[in-house]
Amino acid sequence: MNEHFHVLVIGAGPAxxxxxxxxxxxxGHVGLLDDNPAAGGQIWxxxxxxxxxxxxxxxxxxxxxVERLHGWHVFGSPTSGVLFAERTxxxxxxxxxxxxxxxxxxxLILATGARERFLPFxxxxxxxxxxxxxxDAMVRGGxxxxxxxxxxxxxxxxxxxxxAHLAHRGTQILAICxxxxxxxxxxxxMRLLTQPGKVAQGIGLRIATxxxxxxxxxxxxxxxxxxxxxxxxxxxxxxxxxxxxxxLACGYHLVPNLELPRLLGCGIHEGFxxxxxxxxxxxxxxxxxxxxxxxxxxxxxxxxxxxxGLAATGRVEKADDLIQKRTRGQRFVRALxxxxxxxxxxxxxPSAETLVCRCEDVPFGVLRDYTSARDAKxxxxxxxxxxQGRICGAATEFVFGWAMDSMRPPILPASLSTLAATGVxxxxxxxNTTSNQNRRDTL
Amino acid sequence: MHxxxxxxxxxxxxxxxxxxxxxxxxxxxxxxxxxxSGSPTRISVTGKPRAPLCGMGICFECxxxxxxxxxxxxxxxxxxxxxxxxTL
Numbered sequence: 069m070n071e072h073f074h075v076l077v078i079g080a081g082p083a084x085x086x087x088x089x090x091x092x093x094x095x096g097h098v099g100l101l102d103d104n105p106a107a108g109g110q111i112w113x114x115x116x117x118x119x120x121x122x123x124x125x126x127x128x129x130x131x132x133x134v135e136r137l138h139g140w141h142v143f144g145s146p147t148s149g150v151l152f153a154e155r156t157x158x159x160x161x162x163x164x165x166x167x168x169x170x171x172x173x174x175x176l177i178l179a180t181g182a183r184e185r186f187l188p189f190x191x192x193x194x195x196x197x198x199x200x201x202x203x204d205a206m207v208r209g210g211x212x213x214x215x216x217x218x219x220x221x222x223x224x225x226x227x228x229x230x231x232a233h234l235a236h237r238g239t240q241i242l243a244i245c246x247x248x249x250x251x252x253x254x255x256x257x258m259r260l261l262t263q264p265g266k267v268a269q270g271i272g273l274r275i276a277t278x279x280x281x282x283x284x285x286x287x288x289x290x291x292x293x294x295x296x297x298x299x300x301x302x303x304x305x306x307x308x309x310x311x312x313x314x315x316l317a318c319g320y321h322l323v324p325n326l327e328l329p330r331l332l333g334c335g336i337h338e339g340f341x342x343x344x345x346x347x348x349x350x351x352x353x354x355x356x357x358x359x360x361x362x363x364x365x366x367x368x369x370x371x372x373x374x375x376x377g378l379a380a381t382g383r384v385e386k387a388d389d390l391i392q393k394r395t396r397g398q399r400f401v402r403a404l405x406x407x408x409x410x411x412x413x414x415x416x417x418p419s420a421e422t423l424v425c426r427c428e429d430v431p432f433g434v435l436r437d438y439t440s441a442r443d444a445k446x447x448x449x450x451x452x453x454x455x456q457g458r459i460c461g462a463a464t465e466f467v468f469g470w471a472m473d474s475m476r477p478p479i480l481p482a483s484l485s486t487l488a489a490t491g492v493x494x495x496x497x498x499x500n501t502t503s504n505q506n507r508r509d510t511l
Numbered sequence: 512m513h514x515x516x517x518x519x520x521x522x523x524x525x526x527x528x529x530x531x532x533x534x535x536x537x538x539x540x541x542x543x544x545x546x547x548s549g550s551p552t553r554i555s556v557t558g559k560p561r562a563p564l565c566g567m568g569i570c571f572e573c574x575x576x577x578x579x580x581x582x583x584x585x586x587x588x589x590x591x592x593x594x595x596x597x598t599l
Contacts, residue, residue, distance in 0.1 A: 103568055105589050110567050114538060139587070141568075156568070156587050158580050183569045195551055195562035205566030209586060210539025211546055295560055325569075426564070427571065429557040454571035454582070459564070481571075481582065 069169045073099040073135070075380045076151070076173035078142060078328060081109020082122075082366045083358025083373035084179030085129050090377030091177070092132040099171065100134050103141040103156040109181055110201060111366055113208045125370065140169070142328055143478035144492035149173060149353070152490050154482045168486045175353050175380040178329050178341070179373060182359035184226075184319035185462045187410075188424045188432065189417035191291030196315050200230045203317035207237060214238040216314040219300050221245035221288050223408045224321035225365075231280060234317070242313055245286040245302055247320070247411050253284060255407070289417060291316055321408050323462045324360040330475040345391065346379035347372055355380055363404055368397030415467050424467070425460040427453020432467075441470040454481055526594035541585035541596055542566070542573040552585065553599040575599060 074096030077088045085107060088100040100107070106114060107129060112122040139157035146152065151171045159167060184199040191197065198206065200222055207213055217240045220231045231241050246253070286304035291297055299312045324340060335342045335350030340362050347355045357372035371393045378387045418424065420433030428449040438444035441451060441464055450464070451457030451473065464470045477492050486492075523534040526541075528548035535544050542563050545552050551560035552573045564570040566586050573585045576597040585596070 103584075103587055105587065156584065158578055158583070158588065183565060183567065186564065193555070193559060193561065195560055198563060199565050202564055202566035205586070206540075206543055206546070206563060209566065210535055210543035210590075296562075426555070426561070429555050429559075454574060455569065458569050 069166045070172070071099070071135075071169065072172040073097050073174070075099070075175045075177060075377070076101070076171055077177045077179055077377075078102075078151075079109065079179035079181050079325075079358070080104065080107040080136075080138070081111060081179060081181045081358065081369065082125065083181070083369035083376075084109070084177070085125050086370045086373030087177045087179055087355075087357055087377040087380070088134045089125065089128045089132045090374045091175075091381050092134050092377075094381035094383065095133075096381060098132075098134045099137060099173075100129075101137040101140050101142065101153060101171070103139065105139050105157060107136065107138065110205060113205060121366070121370070137169075141480050142171075143480045143482045143486075144490065145331055145477070146490065146492060148351075151176075152486075152492055154480075154486050167483065168490060170490075173353075175355065176332075177347075177373075177376045177380055178332075178334070178349070178354065178356040178360060179358045179369075179376075180325040180328055180360055182322035182324045182363060183458065184222075185321055185323045185466070186318075186459055187320050187414055187417060187466065188422050188460075188463050189289060189291070190419050190422050191293070191297075192318070193423050193426055194291050194293055194297045195295070196293075196297035197291050198315065198317055199319040200224075200226055200317040201319055203315055204230045204233055207234065213315065216240070217242055217312070218315045218317060219243050219245065219288070219302070219311060219313045221247075221286075221300075221302075221316065221318040222320045223247045223410065224319070225404070225408075226319065226321070230317055235280070241280040242311055243281040243283060243286075243302065245288065245304075246282070246284045247287045247414065248284060248408050249411075250284040252407050252409070255403075285411075287411075287414065287417075288316060288318060320410060320414070321404075322359065322363050324363070326360060326472075327456075327458070327475055327479040329354075329356060329360060330472075331477060331479050346384055346387075347376035348379065362398065362401040364397050364401040365404075368394065368400065371397055410466060418467070424463055425450040425453065425457075427455050427460075430460075435464070435468070438468075441465075441473040444470070445473055456480070524590050524592050526590050526592065526596060528596045529598060535590050537590075539590045541575065541577060541583075541588045541590055541594070543586075544590050545573070545575060545585060545596060545598060550598050 075091040076099045077084045080102035092098045140153040144152045154168045289303045290301040329341045341356045341360045355376040357376040358369035418432035422432045430448045430450040444450045533548045561572045563573040568587045574582045575585045577583045
C-alpha cells in the first residue's frame, strides 16, 4: 500500500493532535500515525476522566478531516519524503491486510513525544517494578490494583500526578520519593506561581495525595522479592529503611523519543531536536513539536504542535499569539530541567550484578570496563536487543556519560517479510549507507 | 486464582493466556491481561521472569505471541474475545 500526504504527523499525543488539526484547516490531505490503538498519546490515555483541554482537542480531531493510522509504527525511511510503517497491532484475519505501508509526504511533523528515564538499581528488573508513568499506563490499560500497596519514586512532576491517580483508584500510596532536594523544588514552586493553570493542577494533586509520606532527597536503592517485588529499600540522608509493597512505580523524569528525528538526520543539540521559529528542523520539510524539542509538558506541546501545523501549510500569519505562548512555555522547560536535575549519587546505584541492558541481560560490572556505547555494544551486546537501547541508552548516558550510539534502520523491529519487501536495513538501503558513513566519520 | 472483570455491568471479554481463560473489561490491554493471569510476560535471556516496565511500547518487556503473531508489544494491543496469547 502506498499513500501520499500533504502533511504527515507522526505521534498522536497533544503535539501531534494539535498539529494535525491545524494543518487540516488548510484543506490538504493530512495523516496522523501512532503505534497506540487510540489517539491521546501517553498523557491523554483513556481509562480515566480526561481534562477539559484533552476532551476539546480530541473532539476537534474527530471533527477534522485527518486520516488516522492508529496501531502503526515507522521503522525506516528509504529516501527523503518517504517513510515505511509496519502494523503494531494484529492484521484482521478476515481481510487481506497489508503488514506495511509506504507513506509519502510533502511536509512531515515529528511529534514523537517522550518516554520515562529509567536508572538501574539492584532489583529493578523484578516483575512489578515499573515506571511511574508505566504503572499508570498499565492501570489505565486495565491492570487491577485496588487495595495494593504502592511506592512512587524517581523524579519530576509526573510522580505527584501518578500518585494522585493511583490513590483515586483505591490503592494505598505508602510513599512518594522525589530524588531532588527540597531546596531545588522551592524555586520551582515559586516559578509555578507565574503559571496559574499549573498551580491549580499542583494544589489538586496535593489534596488527592494527602496522608501519603512525601520525601525529598530520597530514592530506592534496592528492590527485593522472590519472582516478583515484595519490598523496597529507600534511602534518605544516609539512612536506609525497608518498605514491604506490591508495586514500585519509579521513573526519573522524561527523555525525548529521538529515534526517528535522528534517523532522518535532524540536528540535535544537548539531547533535543533543534527547531527554528516555525518548528522547522535542520532537514527541509521536516518539522518537530512537543517533548523532542524540550521537556515542557502538555501546554507547550499544544502550542508547538499548532505552530507546526500552521507553518507546514503556509499559514504562519495565524501563529503570532502562539509564538508568545511558546516563549512562556520555554521558561517552564528551563524551570523543570533545573528543579529535577539528577543527583550524581544516583550513578552509584547499580552493583556489579545489576543488569543495565534488560534485553540482553548485561550487568553493570561488565559494562564499566568500556568507554563508549558503541564499544560496549560491540563487545557485550548492550543495547542490541529488542528495545534497541531505548531503555539502557538513557541509563548509560547518565551513569557512564556515554553519548547515544548512531541510529540505524529498522528503528523498531520489523518482520523479515517486511524487511525483504522494503529493503530497509539491507545493503541497498540508502539510509543505512548514511548511517555507516556517519559511523566512519565518528570513529 | 481466577479474577472476574471488575465492572459487572460491562460485558467481559474472555481470552486465553497460555491456554488458561482470563476475563477482562473492554479496553484492557493484552499486557494487563497477562499480569492478571498471574504469568510473567517473558523469560529473559538468562532465565529471569519479566513483566512490563514502561507500559507504553518502549521497553519490549511485554512482548508476547498473540493469535500466532510473534513478538507483539502486548501493552499496545487491546484484548479481543477469543484471543490466544502465549508468553515467551
